Amino acid sequence: MNEIAEKIRKYIADNLNQDINKLVLKGCPFEEVSIEFLVNQIEARKRLKKKLPSWIENQKIMFPPLINLAQTSSEITANYKSKLLQGDSIIDLTGGFGVDAYYLSKKFKKVFHIEHNAELSKLAKYNSALMMQSNIDFLNQNSIDFLKYLTKKVDCIYVDPSRRNEQKRKVFQLKDCSPDLIENWSLIASKTKNLLIKTSPILDLKLGLKQLSNVVEIHIVSVKNEVKELLWIIDFEALQTNETKIKCIDFNGTSEMTFEGNFTLEDKAESIFSPPQKYLYEPMSSIMKSGLFNLVSRRFKLKKLDINTHLYTSDKHIENFSGKVFEISEIVPYKTKLVKKRLKSMKLNVVKKNFPTLVKELINKFKIEEGGENFVFFTTSQNTKIVILCKRIS
Ligand SMILES: C[S@@+](CC[C@H](N)C(=O)[O-])C[C@H]1O[C@@H](n2cnc3c(N)ncnc32)[C@H](O)[C@@H]1O
The missing domain is CATH 3.40.50.150 (Vaccinia Virus protein VP39)
Structure with missing residues (x-):
């Protein structure tokens, strides 16, 4: 396999922010390679910027078709x-x-x-x-x-x-x-x-x-x-x-x-349940994948909102939680009129956990402007749908 010539490497580096369609329309300026090759190298470098930063730094590295890159480790x-x-x-x-x-x-x-x-x-x-x-x-x-x-x-x-x-x-x-x-x-x-x-x-x-x-x-x-x-x-x-x-x-x-x-400890541990108190805890996604939900409750001495709601709560702030921690400002029962009134003109990050409606539908229904510092959780506690307003603290 031959090294990419300096002029081709320069072309790839210079065109990383260009519109790919325009590059294709202009055609290939070199005889040695095709426009498909050039476009693939540009696309690969753009897509792998976060996944393989030190590989991207090396202008001589060559990338395979994108389909072979999708499963590559970072x-x-x-x-x-x-x-x-x-x-x-x-x-x-x-x-x-x-x-x-x-x-x-x-x-x-x-x-x-x-x-x-x-x-x-x-x-x-x-x-x-x-x-x-x-x-x-x-x-x-x-x-x-x-x-x-x-x-x-x-x-x-x-x-x-x-x-x-x-x-x-x-x-x-x-x-x-x-x-x-x-x-x-x-x-x-x-x-x-x-x-x-x-x-x-x-x-x-x-x-x-x-x-x-x-x-x-x-x-x-x-x-x-x-x-x-x-x-x-x-x-x-x-x-x-x-x-x-x-x-x-x-x-x-x-x-x-x-x-x-492990699953044996998980089966032995039992969660304690409670409606939301002062703090709300959302485990990191790898814990969500593990299914070790009772162990989270036991290890961090936190109460769980419901059997199928993998959110936790406490009155006192627990340090070093493996996930996100929020301070609750208000809990609103899920009654459309009430929620509409409370969320009116608020800028919020919307999260739903054990709640039947899609986030997109909730945003439309309650006319929520997305973003900002505050969060709203649509969830279920003690078999009842609730809305929790909170602010992330860690
Ligand atoms: C998920 S990718 C591996 C990515 C690699 N771990 C990396 O970090 O770049 C799987 C690769 O296994 C190759 N492969 C699948 N079955 C194979 C086999 N029986 N013998 C040799 N290669 C195989 C595929 O062609 C593919 O390139």
């Missing part, structure tokens, strides 16, 4: 994953664009990047050379075949199965992703002791635990409160228990918020 999540594994050798069964393999290569002596898409394999190898990472072997082949012929065990295997089926439709169930891990479970187990799987954030945790064995930890990773990845740590030599650790983690720029538990 720098933050790839770096996090590389710290979950230890050893000398690791195979990345689904190398793709190579972000995860790159961060793994900083922790392992030898990384095998296996990718059956020839273009993607070449591109990942080219970019890796640019970033001076020399301990990754790039192999353009089917990873299941690679494993079948592998004679020596490796310390770890990492897999981020493709979540697009043959018709290029999005899928998330393990059996629909490629490679099919369930079908190849014993083959994988015969080649390593430690396996790390990245799956879609949509996958149900209890279903995943039923379908996979020897799961010792699940990490629910969010960035700026948006769940990005579910990580399943498998130890093929561990005994199967009901106490798989669940770790929720959010990366928010400079800080990290965490929460840990």
Whole structure:
């Protein structure tokens, strides 16, 4: 693969803020590449600005078609994953664009990047050379075949199965992703002791635990409160228990918020319920995904608004809560006339939790101007619909 010429790199950098349609209409100013190539590089650089900031800084890095980039890990999540594994050798069964393999290569002596898409394999190898990472072997082949012929065990295997089926439709169930891990479970187990799987954030945790064995930890990773990845740590030599650790983690720029538990503790813990008091607590989204709602109540000594309302309350402010905290100014019963009168001409951030109406419909119905410092929660407590006015304090 040839390096992009200086003049082409300059064109890409100079046109990052231009209208793509206008660029296409103008046509390609170079003979060496097509306008499709140029537009793809520009679009990729724009879209990955937050996901891969240090890769974007390097003007020589080349990007694959956008469809291959959608499932790429971000720098933050790839770096996090590389710290979950230890050893000398690791195979990345689904190398793709190579972000995860790159961060793994900083922790392992030898990384095998296996990718059956020839273009993607070449591109990942080219970019890796640019970033001076020399301990990754790039192999353009089917990873299941690679494993079948592998004679020596490796310390770890990492897999981020493709979540697009043959018709290029999005899928998330393990059996629909490629490679099919369930079908190849014993083959994988015969080649390593430690396996790390990245799956879609949509996958149900209890279903995943039923379908996979020897799961010792699940990490629910969010960035700026948006769940990005579910990580399943498998130890093929561990005994199967009901106490798989669940770790929720959010990366928010400079800080990290965490929460840990397991389903056995969750079943044993009981929530205490109460109507809203002085403070309102909304757990971070990775906790919402974990379903460890009773543990939140017990751990932080907070009362829950209702069985299906995953909002909590207290009279005294609880510090270090893993989520957002609000100070309540008023609670209004959900009576249309009353709410209309109270919310009239207010600028508010609208949240709904365990409430049947869509946020969009609530905004229209009550003529709410969105934004500002104050919040309004449409929710249910003690089986009754209520409206909570509050201000965020942390
Ligand atoms: C979700 S992407 C991986 C992204 C990668 N972790 C990264 O950070 O850039 C999955 C990749 O696995 C590849 N793949 C799927 N099944 C494969 C198989 N059986 N053998 C080799 N590669 C496979 C796909 O072509 C795709 O590029």
